Amino acid sequence: QSALTQPASVSGSPGQSITISCTGTSSDVGSYNAVSWYQHHPGKAPKVMIYEGSKRPSGVSNRFSGSKSGNTASLTISGLQAEDEADYYCCSYAGSSTFWVFGGGTKLTVL
């Protein structure tokens, strides 16, 4: 059982928008501005899509956006494209004892 809770799967049609939630606690997501999101195509290296809750690394499409409310962080992908089909993981800092916790991952299917 992962520390952060994500839906197992989400789906959407090309051009649509989807949102993936990531629910933690006041000890991790709720306490730190350190949520990051990773895209993982099986067999490849995971890729950071969002860091510090809402910032995009250079080179990441502005179709990807992040937000946080209380103990829940969210990743929104707008204008879905076939290449967005992948697994997505959230991650949060959880203090100087636990350090980093991840979600169980969400499989995005582009219909």
Add this chain to the structure above:
Amino acid sequence: QVQLQESGPGLVKPSETLSLTCTVSGGSISSGSYYWSWIRQPAGKGLEWIGRIYTSGSTNYNPSLKSRVTISVDTSKNQFSLKLSSVTAADTAVYYCARRDTRTDAFDIWGQGTMVTVSS
């Protein structure tokens, strides 16, 4: 461009020690802005942070694995390594090495991962 590559045995016997190495290419492991981590993913499950090391040798470990984990660094070889002792089938997973950028608090570069199976 910095790249990470994991290497090590794909099969380890129960009760033995799992040993993996991550080789950093395209940049120096001694850069002051990064921590170097190990992360794993059991089949069908989420990611789990194992631990990290700074080039000074300072380490931090996941409390749930701390008694069995050792992470070390060899700056002369631009590598860092993971040792996990007394393994069981529950340690079967894909193991990733990753770089954490202290400026963004994100794991910005990952290896492709290596599958390790614990079985007799």
